[in-house]
Amino acid sequence: MSEVAKALRERRANVWEQAKALADKAADENRNFSGEEESTWTALNSELDALDKRIKSVLEGEQRAKDAEDAMSKLRGEPRGKSTGPGNPGAEELRKFLTGDGPRFFDVRPQGPVNFRALSKATGGAGGNTVPTSFYDRLVAHLIETSSILDAGATILNTSSGEALEIPKTTAHSSAAIVAEAGTIGSSDPAFGMVTLGAYKYGNLIKVSRELVTDTGVDLEGYLAMQTGRALGNAFGAHAITGDGSAKPRGIITDATAGATGPTGVTGGFGSQSTVGQGADLLIDLFHSVISPYRKSAACQWMMADATAGTIRKIKTSEGQYIWQPSVVVGQPDTILGKPVLTDPNVPAIGLGNESVIFGDFSQYFVRMAGGIRFERSEDFAFDSDMVTFRALMRADAALVDLTGAVKTFTGGAS
Template structure:
């Protein structure tokens, strides 16, 4: 890790201490923040977010440099030649990008995965794992989708036919039974839902001058642009999709774990978040995929809250690649979660592995030299097919909802 990144982390910790000092001063004097203090507090929160973005960009840049160096070393050490000739053999992606083939399919690994779509921390082994084009694209898709970052269960299928999924809506329950008395029957309740394969697509355009520049990282450019665009499009539906010709979002089927008080425009208190925390039963709460999700502005409010012992509920992360914590559980942000307001479901908490994401058929990339011929642009089209659904609807994921008034 570079010294600059370390200094940024130290600065982040210092900024948080300044923010805490403002809150503690107001609390000790038994008053709310003044207008000037509130402005300072919001500015400090903005600094925290900016530092997070800068650190992430620098870490990503260092990783890209390491990946490029490793790739170049491999090419120099093991040059590939075509049979019967001395020319270097290009991989399929580069041949497609130059227009030698019109389209390619990037297959997705088969099977079910749990929280394993990212490379993880580079220093913890990420640098030793070759990064495929599919892996790069998925990494960028995850970074802009809070749901994908939180660790859903991902079903990878070769094709997009409809999958019937049994959904648990109620568990069995036992009862105290007298000697020789009949035992009451209590069966779990199931419903049947379908996971389809809705199409998400994006068009990318690059100038011929850019593609002719031998220094451009074409794979990285395409993966970043396509991944972020597809992630943003799917991410909206993964949160709030109604299931009608689109995925069913987490909020759509999540139950309300806590409703806020009246007269506060939907705002929550520390006790509200603690109640929401314990509204999710222990098996889900203890899962490694259990966490919080809210938008950035909501997190800014959560940073102010303390428990009954005067301890802040929010604990900033001091380690790269590890999310901040709220009541000991990781916090993920997603702009598609509703803002704090009356009746709004502004905080999600629970076991995100109960949400199933279906990825069908990998990624399809196609190229056209004719679409923007008059502008001398090469057009690329990226398409994925995906769906999402909360499979365990017995309370694995719950929301905080603002009161109606």
């Protein structure tokens, strides 16, 4: 990590301490923030968010510099680590497709079994510097960055085609009981339903100047991977949170069950920590509404919108400790009750009846990816502006497959 990244990290820790001191003072005096303090608190939280983005940008910039150095090493004939060159299967065919020397279409498929939960975001610390990174992996990394569901550890099913895929979903577990000697053992079977995962088509168009396509010094593969991954990730990510299953995937909120409900008269929020059953108590209730086996899962996490995160940052437990704990490791998320927190703009905001916080085992949310991602190339679509147009198509569907309480939500109470 560079000195710049370290300095930004130290600045973030300092800003957090300032915000903490401000909240501590108001709590010790048993009062709400004054107008000036509220403005300061908002400014500090905004700076925290800005620092998080800056740290991420710096780390990504350092990785790009490393990639550029690898490319120069390649030109000089020196040994290199990460590469998208000829040693990477399919790289030559991809470049021919991009420049128009190959076919008009190119299917980007995973090489061998792929588990999205094991994919990193192509960072050096995660091993990105030691192995070649394929175009598929780079595209998927950007897909994960923009879809919190994929980042949270959803189970990914890769299929070669898009026919309907029947997945059993658990609606109730079997049970046991003490049986007297020679007594009859009662039967108790788990209850299963069935969810059908189809293949809804997502697509986007990218126009690229001919100069950019023909310039061999430009990382066109990286540019297309970034733009396509973000576009497809944003489109699918919205449905993965709140999709109703009608001509779109079923969002995780659609099938999750209520784990905690906000108090009456607080506009769907968390109320006052000075009142029993409100504030941090509600998040603790939500935490324990998910049974232990699911809470122990590596994919058990919190998810909420940024504004909700800003509210929860102020909440303390009855012992006076902040329930939100900042991460001390670069690149790792902050935690609530020891579990990572992810933010997603598609999660509903705090409000009456809104499911504004999601908590549980996200591996029980199944995402079906059908046939990889198909790229098609056209020189005719934007002929008058000498632009080459690339069309990317992805087919996917998703649903929660364990309805016994693997994923729970916080719902804003009545007014």
